[in-house]
Amino acid sequence: MINLTIDGKNVTVPRGTMLLEACRLAGADIPTLCYDPELKLAGSCRMCVVEVEGRRTLAASCVTPAEEGMVVQTESEEVVEARKVILELLLARHRLDCHVCEKDGNCRLQDYCYRYGVKDSRFKGEEPHFYKDDPNPFIERDYDKCIMCTKCVRACAEITGAFAINLKNRGHEVVISTAFDGGLKDSTCVFCGQCVMVCPVGALVSKVEKGRGRDYQTEKVRTICSYCGTGCTLELKVLNDQVVGVNSVRDERLSPVNRGALCVKGRFGWDFVNSKERLTQPLVRKDGELVPVSWDEALDYTASRLKEIKERWGAGSMAVFTSARTTNEENYLAQKLARAVIGTNNVDHCARL
Amino acid sequence: MTNSIKDLEEEAEVIFLIGTNTTENHPVIGYKIRQNVLKRGAKLIVADPRRIELADIAEIYLPFKPGTDIVLLNAMMNVIIKEDLLDEEFIEKRTEGFEELKATVKKYTPEMAEAICGVPAEEIVKAARLYAKADKAAICYSMGVTQHSKGTDNVFAIANLAMLTGNIGKPGSGVNPLRGQNNVQGACDMGGLPDVYTGYQKVEVEENRIKFEKAWGVKLPPEKGLTLTEIINEAVKGNIKAIYIIGENPMLSDPDSRHVEEALDNLEFLVVQDIFLTETALKADVVLPGASFAEKDGTFTNTERRVQRVRKAIKPRGNAKPDWQILCEVASRMGYPMRYDSPEEIFEEIRSLTPSYAGITYERIEKSGIQWPCPHTNHLGTPILHKETFTRGLGKFHPVEYREAAEMPDEEYPLILTTGRSLYHYHTGTMTRRVAAIDQHRPHNEVEINPRTAETYNIKDGDMIKLSTRRGSIKLKAKVTENIKEGIVFTTFHFGEAAANHLTNANSLDPVAKIPEFKLAAAKIEKI
Ligand code: SF4
Ligand code: SF4
């Protein structure tokens, strides 16, 4: 174990711990843009710089190992000044349109500019010109807002393994791009949206969620994806009794199966819930047509017909198909209905299909 | 799964994937397997007639002919026994029937397998060595293995291979079926099967029946019931008069749609409870509007047996109701009062009757799910099954012999049609086809054809073609690709307007599991 002092507090951490983690243990709120605990360290944004006594330059805490006896300041004048400069440099090529941005209120760049009072950039040159019109139906790529943290590139490679995107060009012209600079559709992209999940700003957003409500307006409900048997945890975003989006839950204690990773169906496939084609009223066939009726009518009719058939032909002439989609509780009741109420073991579902 | 999803990411050294297109059907599990290869150097053996994505990073790729799984698996065991790569201690202590297995697989030499499966003998030998020599080797499989007229035998062969090498009951190993739909594991666990109550308690065992009779306060039928495919067949014959279908769309998901249609049309009464007016609901006498997963509380059980909480986020749409409430209403009106105030109350009843769920409570799974068996409330759940013993004590080798598929290609139908799912759509498309973004991205069904096969028929990529079997034909676009073996064509069953199950075979069921032979039908193609 190693002992060090952070903002006047003594902390003890295991050898090999990075300063960033040690600082957070000490209760310091270190801003980060390129850091992600699940991805390889980039150490490139330098937002996480701290002052280490006896060192000439500020240290990027995410890539600096904690050492015995270190004395660290996380919010010194010099640190704050450095962070302001970084933010100004980022703003220089970031189109500021927070008023229409999907990420408003949920954007690291906005948060840190607010925190350090950075209003504008003294480094502004020509307007950013990296926007990529990408006609895929899932992900909008507005690189005029990209701050080049490379988290999307790393998530694509290190979580999904799709290797669809990478850095292109150098210096001022550096940008995120697919192999042949085309749309995601023509790359190895599988539209998992892991890149959207990690993007700290509004450069990558879900087209399916666009305009349906800002993150802070929505209530979040943690649940399980309803598509495949993997059973990924996700969070539904709810506004005015409508599902308006899906968030990842990255905490392994809450999302043990997928730690936030999702596939195209889980992340972008929730909209059927709001479909206009949803059934909203019981229907009964009358004169050959299915017509809307009250619940009482539908239920009484169902029960009396089922009873009639049971009396006439016996329980063995009846069957229940339960569902691999509905909950355990509902499956339990469905087989109970078949066995205890109708009186048959003719109950099955499409496990085999 | 005998093991956990995490094992595939962090423990397994070799993963043998047979009949699972993991990156498309279980994408997040696919990512984890890929990361295990990239970060930890795990080695993959991929056996699939289609060159699936993971084949690109596999150590060994075996594009075997559909329906010849048993030959391939037996040949691997033949090599393992011949080269003495087996786990003697495991066989000695934990299994029985080894001699019978040995006798059976003896004739399945790699050379014989090459002739039947169409993969080089050396590759089979290499695969056997790679799998057997690893400390921790996992097998994953999916519908590609089970959807055959002899799917149950295929699963026995897989289990034999795992036991032969001691790859069961320890981290990173196991026999791991990847279950298709979100709660297919739960539907089975809950007794949504004709022969068992919850937790696989057999209905034919008197003790079980008495227990449920007591709990439910009624007499229960002692014989097991009919399976789904049998029910359809009996309905065609007129012996089944009424069916109550919840959240299923057999018109698209079942083999030979015309046969299903005939069955449903023949009923006196059909109830369909669903969230959309599906192809099946259109046939119903009563349609009851249920709630989507976002509109109700409850639990799902995933493919690694993890029971997880589903939470209500919004109200049911319009006048729809949660399915559990509808079921209570129907039961009560039939004269069996059924009343629960919440899904949690139902869950309490489930766990009181189901030993493997007994220790799971809503409170315990508030944060993170628990893997059954979980016999009591201090038990942490079971990430790995069969650690010390098998359910029946010793693991029994069930040697299996190869039989030809029920329908083999012939002069008239010279190709093999095999069906499955794609990444973007799901099952019969009831949900995904109604997600605008997804349907926009993948609006049409396609049939995959090998370039040389395509050439024979003068078909080019993108051509509209007619794909036919003895059951019928559909029209769809050709996708010419090297990813599929010559003589085989592949399509998906998500699309009502070009439904693959117009083509599949309802008459060739697996004798035990009654699974239809989706993966294999004799077919022909024509340009139109
Ligand atoms: S959606 Fe997934 S595959 Fe596509 S670029 Fe983003 S991370 Fe990569
Ligand atoms: S698109 Fe987002 S995640 Fe990717 S580099 Fe730019 S800011 Fe970072």
Ligand code: SF4
């Ligand atoms: S997000 Fe994708 S992988 Fe995860 S459960 Fe849903 S469908 Fe399956």
